[in-house]
Every structure is written in C-alpha cells, then in structure tokens.
Amino acid sequence: MPGDNGKGVEQDVVIIGAGAAGIAAARRLQAIRPDLSILLLEAGDRLGGRAWSVGLPEAGDIALDLGCGWLHGARTNAWTAIAGEVGLTVDRTPAPWNGGRRLQRDDAATQAAQEAIGAYFERLDSHEGADIDLAEMLEAGNPWNGQIRAIGTYITGAELERSSVLDYNRYDPGPGPDWRVREGYGTLISRYGLPVPTRLGVEVTRINHRHAGRIDIETNQGGLSARIVLVTVSTNVLAAGRIAFDPPLPDKIEAAARLPLGLADKLFLRLANQEALPADTHMLGSISRGATGTYQLRPFGAAVVEAYFAGDLAHDLERQGVEAAFSFAADELAAQFGADIRKQLSVADMSAWAAAPHIGGSYSYAEPGASDLRGVLATPRDERIFFAGEACSRARYSTAHGAYETGVTAADLIAGSLSQDR
Numbered sequence: 110m111p112g113d114n115g116k117g118v119e120q121d122v123v124i125i126g127a128g129a130a131g132i133a134a135a136r137r138l139q140a141i142r143p144d145l146s147i148l149l150l151e152a153g154d155r156l157g158g159r160a161w162s163v164g165l166p167e168a169g170d171i172a173l174d175l176g177c178g179w180l181h182g183a184r185t186n187a188w189t190a191i192a193g194e195v196g197l198t199v200d201r202t203p204a205p206w207n208g209g210r211r212l213q214r215d216d217a218a219t220q221a222a223q224e225a226i227g228a229y230f231e232r233l234d235s236h237e238g239a240d241i242d243l244a245e246m247l248e249a250g251n252p253w254n255g256q257i258r259a260i261g262t263y264i265t266g267a268e269l270e271r272s273s274v275l276d277y278n279r280y281d282p283g284p285g286p287d288w289r290v291r292e293g294y295g296t297l298i299s300r301y302g303l304p305v306p307t308r309l310g311v312e313v314t315r316i317n318h319r320h321a322g323r324i325d326i327e328t329n330q331g332g333l334s335a336r337i338v339l340v341t342v343s344t345n346v347l348a349a350g351r352i353a354f355d356p357p358l359p360d361k362i363e364a365a366a367r368l369p370l371g372l373a374d375k376l377f378l379r380l381a382n383q384e385a386l387p388a389d390t391h392m393l394g395s396i397s398r399g400a401t402g403t404y405q406l407r408p409f410g411a412a413v414v415e416a417y418f419a420g421d422l423a424h425d426l427e428r429q430g431v432e433a434a435f436s437f438a439a440d441e442l443a444a445q446f447g448a449d450i451r452k453q454l455s456v457a458d459m460s461a462w463a464a465a466p467h468i469g470g471s472y473s474y475a476e477p478g479a480s481d482l483r484g485v486l487a488t489p490r491d492e493r494i495f496f497a498g499e500a501c502s503r504a505r506y507s508t509a510h511g512a513y514e515t516g517v518t519a520a521d522l523i524a525g526s527l528s529q530d531r
C-alpha cells in the first residue's frame with residue numbers, strides 16, 4: 110500500500126485457523142521466509158481442525174480419527190511424506206473401495222446393485238453441457254437408487270439433489286491408493302503444527318482492512334495488527350458471518366455460501382470380544398436404503414467398529430444424540446451378524462461436526478453452478494487478505510491434502526507479495 114511500509118504493525122502474517130491449510134501455510138512460510146513474524150490464531154483448544162485423532166485404551170498404539178482418516182492419493186499426498194518426517198507409521202492396507210476386504214454377498218442382487226452403481230458413475234463421468242445436480246443423473250425407478258444415494262452422501266456429505274455434477278467430475282485426489290496413519294491423520298497434522306507460534310482459544314471476530322499498510326484484527330482476546338492475513342476457516346464459518354470484514358467482502362461470503370459443508374459423522378463402538386467380527390473389513394449397512402451407515406470393522410485389527418453416517422442421516426443422528434446413533438448402528442450390525450452382536454458393542458466416541466462451533470460440518474460440496482466459486486474464494490484480496498482451506502481447491506476439495514496444497518499456494522503468494530513490498 111502506498112505511503113505506509115507497515116511500521117509498528119505487530120506481525121508480518123497472521124494465519125486464522127490451525128487446520129491442515131493453516132498449518133501447511135505457516136510451515137511453508139517458516140521454511141521460505143524465516144525472517145517473517147508469523148502467528149497462527151486458532152479459536153478451538155487444539156491444533157488440527159477437522160483432523161482430530163483420539164486414543165482408546167483398548168486400541169493400543171492406534172488412534173481413531175473423528176475427522177479425516179484416509180490419505181487419499183496417498184503416493185503423491187504431501188502428508189504421506191510428512192508422516193515419515195515426524196516419525197509416524199503409514200499403514201498400506203488397501204481401502205475397501207480399492208481392493209480391501211469387504212463383507213459382500215456374491216448373489217444376483219449384489220451383482221445387479223454393482224452394475225447400477227457403475228452405470229450411474231459412468232453417466233456422471235460422461236455428462237456434458239449445463240451443470241446439474243447429482244440426483245438428475247439417477248434413472249427413474251431403478252431399484253438400486255437407494256444405494257447410489259447412500260454412496261453419494263458419503264462422497265459429498267449431502268443428498269444428491271444439492272450438489273453439482275461438474276464439481277464431482279473435477280474431483281481428483283491425485284494418483285495413488287488410499288492409506289492410513291496408524292497413530293491417526295489428526296495426530297499427523299497437529300504434530301506438524303507444533304513448531305508454529307500459535308495462540309489457541311483465540312477467535313477472530315473482525316478484520317479491518319481499511320487502512321493502508323496494516324490490518325487490524327479483533328478477537329475474543331483483544332486486538333492485534335498484521336501486514337497480511339490468511340483466512341483458512343471453513344465455508345460454513347465464513348458464510349455465517351462469524352468473521353466480519355470491514356469493508357465487507359460479499360464475493361467471498363457468497364462463494365462460501367454456495368460451497369457449503371456437507372456432513373459426515375463417525376461413531377466408534379467398542380467390541381467386547383474382538384473375535385466376534387472380522388479384522389479390517391468393510392460393510393455397508395443396507396444395499397437398498399439411502400439412509401444407511403457404512404462400517405469399517407476392526408480398523409487396524411483393533412477391537413473397535415467405525416460407523417460412518419452422512420447427509421440427512423448424519424444430521425438426524427447428530428441431533429438425536431449418541432444413544433440414537435448407537436441404536437441405529439447396532440440394528441444394522443445385528444441385521445448382518447445376528448442379535449447377539451449387540452451384547453458385544455458399546456459406545457466409545459462420536460463426532461458431531463455440524464455442531465462443532467468453529468467448523469459447522471465436514472467437507473465442502475458445490476451447489477449446481479457453483480464449482481467455479483472455489484477459484485473466487487481462493488483469490489487474494491488486494492494482495493493482503495489471502496484465503497486457503499479445502500474448499501479453495503478446484504480438484505482436491507474436501508480433503509486434508511487439498512487443504513495442505515491451498516495453504517502452500519497461499520504461503521508462496523504471501524512471500525511474493527511481501528518481497529515486492531520491501
């Protein structure tokens with residue numbers, strides 16, 4: 110900004126949000142511009158955001174991920190290499206959708222369901238022309254639409270009617286299979302953030318960018334100033350106006366509102382006798398209903414079941430609470446393994462991402478016609494307010510490595526903008 114070189118400003122760069130994107134940006138800036146002062150502000154009481162691992166005594170050295178769990182595109186996923194650098198273990202057991210073990214009947218119904226699902230995704234891939242919603246690609250009356258709907262919600266976190274075919278077709282996690290981190294994806298991301306100067310419990314409420322050379326940041330813990338701000342909060346936080354921009358940034362708020370977070374929640378169940386279920390095996394609750402859970406039985410061989418609910422079902426179960434979710438999951442497991450399995454199960458932990466105060470959902474999807482708004486959200490304002498986070502990624506949205514990449518990109522742009530300043 111002309112006429113002011115930022116003298117008296119407290120920080121060169123303030124990064125808002127200590128999730129995958131904020132941490133990646135901070136680490137990148139530390140590496141390429143060690144001369145800069147950087148401060149990471151996080152409203153919550155831990156690092157990681159939607160990456161959050163919890164331990165369980167019966168699970169030994171493995172951790173359970175309430176948020177991201179799979180290193181998608183693992184061979185080229187930046188977090189895979191970082192896991193090695195920070196001393197964590199990448200587990201290469203194939204994912205259920207990539208040749209891993211699945212509980213699946215080998216009958217005509219299952220065969221027909223597979224064919225219907227395959228045909229649906231082929232129709233999506235070959236769609237050209239105006240953007241439409243994912244439900245418009247269903248075949249009216251197809252008996253397997255329920256299962257296609259269930260799979261759709263696991264992918265986008267929303268019912269098919271809400272999300273864009275074009276955005277779905279742009280999704281590309283990169284080459285490579287899907288792996289996991291034994292100690293947890295959340296452990297990995299939060300550990301990578303440890304060397305970054307961070308203040309936890311600091312919620313940014315206002316960003317005043319009226320003045321040349323300084324940005325004033327208001328928080329629940331007082332004010333501070335910076336030359337550059339990087340915003341990495343979720344689209345639901347932005348769209349709800351939880352951070353006021355002064356002057357306002359309506360294009361960012363509108364983009365965020367049309368890239369809302371879908372919902373996926375995980376329920377972890379303890380298994381009293383681990384022999385009761387097969388190790389590291391996947392099971393779909395129902396092959397006909399849309400509102401059904403997907404289950405990872407004994408992940409890493411531990412005496413635990415990971416239930417995954419998405420879309421409207423996840424909203425309902427999160428609202429109704431953990432007992433309702435437990436009873437839903439126990440019913441679906443009992444339908445497969447017999448009523449006695451209930452006696453083996455008890456609640457270990459459950460996520461509630463819709464209610465998470467500083468996040469408000471799980472991963473972003475685009476409304477029909479809104480896919481290009483990912484680029485609008487990612488575009489810096491005046492070379493001094495930058496944006497990153499999974500929703501800013503054109504092809505790797507909804508992932509932790511996509512979030513990482515947007516953080517690195519923003520850090521490189523910030524370094525460029527500050528070097529022009531000097």
Ligand SMILES: Cc1cc2nc3c(=O)[nH]c(=O)nc-3n(C[C@H](O)[C@H](O)[C@H](O)COP(=O)(O)OP(=O)(O)OC[C@H]3O[C@@H](n4cnc5c(N)ncnc54)[C@H](O)[C@@H]3O)c2cc1C
Binds near residue numbers: 351373
């Ligand atoms: C159940 C579930 C399963 C998932 N599975 C996978 C998976 O298998 N693989 C995968 O790659 N991805 C998965 N994801 C998605 C992945 O977790 C996210 O895409 C990624 O972690 C998002 O990172 P981010 O930095 O963009 O945002 P966030 O993690 O949301 O980080 C933003 C941070 O900003 C903070 N914040 C918000 N408002 C303020 C404020 N006003 N002031 C200060 N701080 C603020 C928040 O507390 C948060 O820590 C999953 C997510 C969920 C919920």
